[in-house]
Amino acid sequence: MVAADAGVSRATVSRVVNGSPKVRPEVVESVNAAIERLNYVPNRAARSLASHHTQSVALIVPGDMTKFFGDPYFAAVVQGITNRLDESDYTLNLLVASSDPRHKTMRYLRSGNVDGALVISHHTGDDFVANLETAMPVVFGGRPTNHSGRNNYFVDVDNIAGAVSGVQHLIDLGRRRIGTITGPVDMPAGIDRLTGFRHALDEAGLPGDAIEHGDFTAAGAAAATRRLLERHPDVDALFVASDLMAVGTMGVLAEKGRLVPRDIAVVSFDDSPAATSGPISLTTVSQPSKEMGFAMADLLLRLLADDEAVPHHNIMPTRLVLRESA
Amino acid sequence: MVAADAGVSRATVSRVVNGSPKVRPEVVESVNAAIERLNYVPNRAARSLASHHTQSVALIVPGDMTKFFGDPYFAAVVQGITNRLDESDYTLNLLVASSDPRHKTMRYLRSGNVDGALVISHHTGDDFVANLETAMPVVFGGRPTNHSGRNNYFVDVDNIAGAVSGVQHLIDLGRRRIGTITGPVDMPAGIDRLTGFRHALDEAGLPGDAIEHGDFTAAGAAAATRRLLERHPDVDALFVASDLMAVGTMGVLAEKGRLVPRDIAVVSFDDSPAATSGPISLTTVSQPSKEMGFAMADLLLRLLADDEAVPHHNIMPTRLVLRESA
DNA sequence: TCCGACCGCGAGAGCGCTCTCGTCGAGAGC
DNA sequence: GCTCTCGACGAGAGCGCTCTCGCGGTCGGA
Numbered sequence: 060m061v062a063a064d065a066g067v068s069r070a071t072v073s074r075v076v077n078g079s080p081k082v083r084p085e086v087v088e089s090v091n092a093a094i095e096r097l098n099y100v101p102n103r104a105a106r107s108l109a110s111h112h113t114q115s116v117a118l119i120v121p122g123d124m125t126k127f128f129g130d131p132y133f134a135a136v137v138q139g140i141t142n143r144l145d146e147s148d149y150t151l152n153l154l155v156a157s158s159d160p161r162h163k164t165m166r167y168l169r170s171g172n173v174d175g176a177l178v179i180s181h182h183t184g185d186d187f188v189a190n191l192e193t194a195m196p197v198v199f200g201g202r203p204t205n206h207s208g209r210n211n212y213f214v215d216v217d218n219i220a221g222a223v224s225g226v227q228h229l230i231d232l233g234r235r236r237i238g239t240i241t242g243p244v245d246m247p248a249g250i251d252r253l254t255g256f257r258h259a260l261d262e263a264g265l266p267g268d269a270i271e272h273g274d275f276t277a278a279g280a281a282a283a284t285r286r287l288l289e290r291h292p293d294v295d296a297l298f299v300a301s302d303l304m305a306v307g308t309m310g311v312l313a314e315k316g317r318l319v320p321r322d323i324a325v326v327s328f329d330d331s332p333a334a335t336s337g338p339i340s341l342t343t344v345s346q347p348s349k350e351m352g353f354a355m356a357d358l359l360l361r362l363l364a365d366d367e368a369v370p371h372h373n374i375m376p377t378r379l380v381l382r383e384s385a
Numbered sequence: 386m387v388a389a390d391a392g393v394s395r396a397t398v399s400r401v402v403n404g405s406p407k408v409r410p411e412v413v414e415s416v417n418a419a420i421e422r423l424n425y426v427p428n429r430a431a432r433s434l435a436s437h438h439t440q441s442v443a444l445i446v447p448g449d450m451t452k453f454f455g456d457p458y459f460a461a462v463v464q465g466i467t468n469r470l471d472e473s474d475y476t477l478n479l480l481v482a483s484s485d486p487r488h489k490t491m492r493y494l495r496s497g498n499v500d501g502a503l504v505i506s507h508h509t510g511d512d513f514v515a516n517l518e519t520a521m522p523v524v525f526g527g528r529p530t531n532h533s534g535r536n537n538y539f540v541d542v543d544n545i546a547g548a549v550s551g552v553q554h555l556i557d558l559g560r561r562r563i564g565t566i567t568g569p570v571d572m573p574a575g576i577d578r579l580t581g582f583r584h585a586l587d588e589a590g591l592p593g594d595a596i597e598h599g600d601f602t603a604a605g606a607a608a609a610t611r612r613l614l615e616r617h618p619d620v621d622a623l624f625v626a627s628d629l630m631a632v633g634t635m636g637v638l639a640e641k642g643r644l645v646p647r648d649i650a651v652v653s654f655d656d657s658p659a660a661t662s663g664p665i666s667l668t669t670v671s672q673p674s675k676e677m678g679f680a681m682a683d684l685l686l687r688l689l690a691d692d693e694a695v696p697h698h699n700i701m702p703t704r705l706v707l708r709e710s711a
Numbered sequence: 712t713c714c715g716a717c718c719g720c721g722a723g724a725g726c727g728c729t730c731t732c733g734t735c736g737a738g739a740g741c
Numbered sequence: 742g743c744t745c746t747c748g749a750c751g752a753g754a755g756c757g758c759t760c761t762c763g764c765g766g767t768c769g770g771a
Contacts, residue, residue, distance in 0.1 A: 060757090068721045073759055081719060100496035104439065105757035107430035108726045118479070124464040125457060129658055134454035141450065141481050145489065150498070151479045153444070155467050163471065170426035172476070277662030306632075310664030313639055332455055336603030338636030386727090394751045399729055407749065431727035434756045718767085726759085732752085739746080 065093035076101055115150040116359060117168060117176040119188075122155055126276060127180055130303050131331035132348050136200055139352020140177060147360055149174075156188075169194050175359045178203075180246070196362040198355050202247045202372070212362065214354045214373040218248055218328075221344040221377030222255025225326040226298050228342070228379055230263050234296035234324055238269030240283045240308055242300040249275075252300045252328060269294055273304050280304030284311040296324040296385070302333040305341055309384075324385035340382035347375055391419035402427055441476040442685060443494060443502040445514075448481055452602060453506055456629050457657035458674050462526055465678020466503060473686055475500075482514075495520050501685045504529075506572070522688040524681050528573045528698070538688065540680045540699040544574055544654075547670040547703030548581025551652040552624050554668070554705055556589050560622035560650055564595030566609045566634055568626040575601075578626045578654060595620055599630050606630030610637040622650040622711070628659040631667050635710075639664075650711035666708035673701055 062069040067086060074082050075090040082090075093099070107113045118140065120127050127133050144151055152173055154164055168176065168191060178188055179200040191197055192211075199213035229237050239256045242249030253270070260267035269291040271283040280299065284307065287294065299305040305327035309319065317323050319339050327334065330345030354373050361369045388395040393412060400408050401416040408416075419425070433439045444466065446453050453459050470477055478499055480490055494502065494517060504514055505526040517523055518537075525539035555563050565582045568575030579596070586593035595617040597609035606625065610633065613620065625631040631653035635645060643649050645665050653660065656671030680699050687695045 069758080070721060070723095070760080071719085074720085077759085083719065086719085100492060102434070102496075102757050103498055104430045104433035105726090106759075108428070108434050108728085109757080109759040111726080111759095113430065115478075124467065125460045125658065128454045128460035128463060129457035131451060131455035134451045137454060137479075138450040141479065145481070150493075152441075153463075153467065153477045153479045155471070166426060167476075170428075172429055276658070278658065281662070281664075307662055310662070314664040332451065332602070332604065336607070336633055336636070338607075338640040395728080396730080396751060396753095397749090400750085403729085409749065412749085428727050431756090432729075434758085435727080435729040437729095437756080712771100714769105714771090716767100716769090719765095721764085722762085724759105724761090727756105729754105729756085731754090734751080735749090737746100737748090739744105741743090741745100 061090065061093045061097055061099045064097060065090045111171070112174050112363075113172060114148055115152050115173050116144070116356075116363075117152045117154050117173040119154050119156045119164075119176055119178045121180050124155060130275065130301075131333050132301065132303070132329045132346075133179065135331060135348035136179065136352035136355070139349035139354075140356045141352075142349070143353045143356035143360070149360065149363075165190065175363050177355055177359060196359060198359040198362070200351065200355050202251075204245070204247055212358055212369070212371055214351050214358060214375065215247075216346040216351065216375045216377050218251035218377075219255040219258065221328065221346065222252040222298065222300075223259045224377065224379045225328065225342075225344045226256050226259035227263075228381075229296040229298065229324055229326055229385060230259065230265065232296070232324055232385060235265060236269070236291070236294050237265065237267075237296040237298060238271070238287050238291055238294040239298040240271055240273045240280050240287065240300060240304055242273060242275050242304075244272060246275075249300060252298075256298050273300065273307075275301050275304060277303050277307035277310075280307035281311050282307075284308045288315060288317075294323060297326075299325060299327040302327045302329040302331045302341060302343055305343070305384075306333055306337055309337055309339060309341075320383065320385050326379075326385045330380050334380075334382070339384050342382045342385035343380055345378045345380045351375060387416065387419045387423055387425045390423060391416045437497070438500045438689075439498060440474060441478055441499050442470070442682075442689075443478045443480050443499040445480050445482045445490075445502055445504045447506050450481060456601065456627075457659050458627065458629070458655045458672075459505065461657060461674035462505065462678035462681070465675035465680070466682045467678075468675070469679045469682035469686070475686065475689075491516065501689050503681055503685060522685060524685040524688070526677065526681050528577075530571070530573055538684055538695070538697055540677050540684060540701065541573075542672040542677065542701045542703050544577035544703075545581040545584065547654065547672065548578040548624065548626075549585045550703065550705045551654065551668075551670045552582050552585035553589075554707075555622040555624065555650055555652055555711060556585065556591065558622070558650055558711060561591060562595070562617070562620050563591065563593075563622040563624060564597070564613050564617055564620040565624040566597055566599045566606050566613065566626060566630055568599060568601050568630070570598060572601075575626060578624075582624050599626065599633075601627050601630060603629050603633035603636075606633035607637050608633075610634045614641060614643075620649060622652075625651060625653040628653045628655040628657045628667060628669055631669070631710075632659055632663055635663055635665060635667075646709065646711050652705075652711045656706050660706075660708070665710050668708045668711035669706055671704045671706045677701060 062072045175196040202215045241253045257267045271287040273280040273283040327343045330343045334341040334343045501522040528541045567579045597613040599606040599609040653669045656669045660667040660669045
């Protein structure tokens with residue numbers, strides 16, 4: 060094998076491969092040469108067995124994956140994650156946190172098959188996840204609901220500030236009857252964006268009662284928009300909690316003959332590809348989705364590397380992107 | 386460990402865990418009891434090391450993942466895959482087939498880190514994949530372009546027949562000037578749907594020249610639709626090669642004031658959530674996305690189990706779903 | 712000059728399984 | 742009743758790494 064070829068012991072090869080500083084540069088050199096020459100790739104299984112870690116991390120997504128992956132926002136986050144992981148030699152394992160047979164996933168996770176986990180779109184009630192945290196480092200995408208302990212790591216955007224900036228833009232435009240289609244109110248992102256909506260309106264002394272709840276899907280938002288229009292026909296602006304939902308909203312508005320932005324101005328959230336796919340491009344609160352994914356993976360990797368002083372959370376800024384809808 | 390607890394040798398425990406028939410039922414019984422009692426979970430790394438297989442398969446997606454995952458159709462396929470895998474004890478590794486550093490992914494794959502691979506949305510020119518096939522079983526989602534050898538396994542839908550049924554519906558409706566927004570013509574799905582479009586029109590003696598190419602994204606389709614409308618203002622029906630693209634098309638039609646279905650009838654392909662998310666629900670050629678994913682995983686698993694007589698391909702039927710747009 | 716500290720490296724023992732053999736006992740055949 | 746066969750199980754050798762020790766050589770200080 061490599062050791063013989065380089066004229067050193069297997070232990071030294073191991074040291075070189077693992078980047079130990081306790082090897083003379085010239086030896087490192089010759090070992091690397093031998094590795095190159097023999098096209099050697101260390102065996103992952105053997106490595107795991109001996110070292111007690113697996114070099115792989117789990118990506119845990121909610122059970123109804125279609126809702127998850129169908130959203131370009133999440134797609135971008137995943138992209139960011141893989142980008143970061145590609146630079147390391149960690150592998151991504153895709154797991155579904157189906158609530159039903161949680162045992163199977165949980166058993167898998169807890170029996171040392173992954174070194175850490177990335178959790179996205181986590182609803183309340185998944186105590187499943189809390190359980191996980193006792194077994195390995197976990198990084199959340201979006202602030203977890205049960206933001207209990209010091210051991211909570213997550214990356215998120217400032218949803219409140221983002222929502223405020225979006226709604227403020229509507230106010231600055233002179234709109235006075237502003238409604239919102241919220242995200243699920245059992246998810247922090249949904250809650251925070253609603254909070255920001257209220258803040259901005261309170262601040263301006265405007266009524267904040269035109270609220271309908273959506274579920275981060277286009278169809279759900281369409282239904283919510285219908286309800287809102289029925290109850291508050293006088294709205295002249297809408298803050299929609301995600302681009303994908305805004306697509307549903309725009310459909311209903313078109314159907315009802317309400318012109319955007321003339322009759323109703325619309326601001327949404329995400330700045331995903333969905334924002335520019337429709338006939339009217341959306342003014343939206345941009346969040347750096349890919350960067351968030353990247354940051355999540357980065358945080359987890361640093362945790363796994365026993366990096367001291369890893370920040371517990373990474374709150375990224377939003378930016379209002381002006382387009383046609385408002 | 387378990388062996389001691391059950392009063393047998395480790396070899397026998399191994400046999401039981403792996404379902405060998407050469408063990409007496411009563412022994413199986415007591416070993417299983419011991420496993421239950423001790424909450425034993427076999428160590429994956431050790432197992433891999435000794436047995437030379439990893440119990441994990443790769444899901445290889447194209448580099449621009451956003452395009453991939455942003456499409457609800459693919460989301461459903463992935464869901465089907467995980468559903469099947471959940472029944473086994475195989476794990477899914479998500480890999481990106483970025484064309485640039487193909488070496489890294491390839492090295493990973495070829496050095497025994499996965500037992501098999503699932504490849505989706507494979508463009509021409511990824512000879513990268515052909516390479517893969519020499520190293521492990523590979524199952525494609527959609528007929529691969531270089532459908533060369535006997536060693537090609539894939540599951541697909543009958544895109545030609547599906548397209549014919551969709552276009553035929555338009556003809557039956559009395560439309561005589563039918564155009565199409567195609568998928569990428571370097572992908573079999575794009576090609577076949579176009580072929581079906583032409584077949585149906587030829588059959589009916591109608592002109593089949595109103596063609597613009599899209600790329601399976603809403604934005605691309607919007608642009609293509611604009612071009613088409615400009616070159617052929619007289620079209621009275623459109624066959625759009627995917628729901629997501631149809632969303633873009635519908636936007637442009639609304640913008641141009643063309644009423645659907647009155648002025649222009651639209652039939653698309655997929656029957657993904659995107660088909661019902663807009664203001665006008667889409668008549669679409671439904672393909673069993675989730676089932677396809679399931680079938681892909683199932684095929685691969687059977688290949689890995691050395692199942693004799695595994696069909697080389699699994700062509701699933703389509704079904705026209707009538708909604709508002711045509 | 713001698714001693715101890717320290718640094719770079721090799722020897723060798725596992726990590727937790729699988730799998731090939733070999734053994735032992737029970738039933739079949741004579 | 743004796744051998745022969747065959748099926749169920751155990752013994753034990755790896756699988757390809759990592760990691761702890763400890764050894765030898767070098768260097769600085771007294």
